[in-house]
Amino acid sequence: MDSLIRAAADVQKVLDARRWKYCFIGGLAVQKWGQARFTHDIDLTVLTGLGSEEQFIDALLGAFAPRVKNARSFAIENRIVLLRTSTGVDLDISCGGFPFEEKAIARAKKVQMIPGVRLRLCTAEDLIVYKAFAGRAIDWADVESIIAKRSGKLDWRHIYAQLQPLARLKDDPRILPNLKALRRVVEQQ
Secondary structure, three states: OOOHHHHHHHHHHHHHOOOOEEEHHHHHHHHHOOOOOOEEEEEEEEEEEOOHHHHHHHHHHHHHHEEOOOOHOOOHHHHHEEOOOOOEEEEEEEEEOOOHHHHHHHHOOOEEOOOOOOEOOOOOHHHHHHHHHHHOOHHHHHHHHHHHHHHOOOOHHHHHHHHHHHHHHOOOOOOHHHHHHHHHHHHOO
């Protein structure tokens, strides 16, 4: 895990040098806010806005190796840049432009992951929103671990306020009820 965290610190240096707004999400953030689990890649969101993604995508493709053929067009179409660091670690960089992403990045703080390495992570609350919105089985397991570890310390009003419009955008009315049910189960344990 230390090598992954150090690779993330190298990515962070590149982003900080450009003075970009960003935060780490995904497995690295789960390491801090939930139960440690194996992760092999680095997930983050860079605030690109809507309509100016190409300049960010081009700069990222200049700084890191692409992982897919036609990486630029893939990134423009899907709003995610699939890259690899010089040490071989996979990077999934989302092009952030929605109000939630802007707020999550603004709320993010650098926290110590290992001695001498601080990474700019999204908050536990915002990670729950990211994970519940993604909705895969692993995401729900991560949400459960975050609730268990941070019990009594989470701002549920913020979580629900951020997740509600995203659930409408995804047209998935089950997201909020599923999260509320999981919260009840975990908090009763």
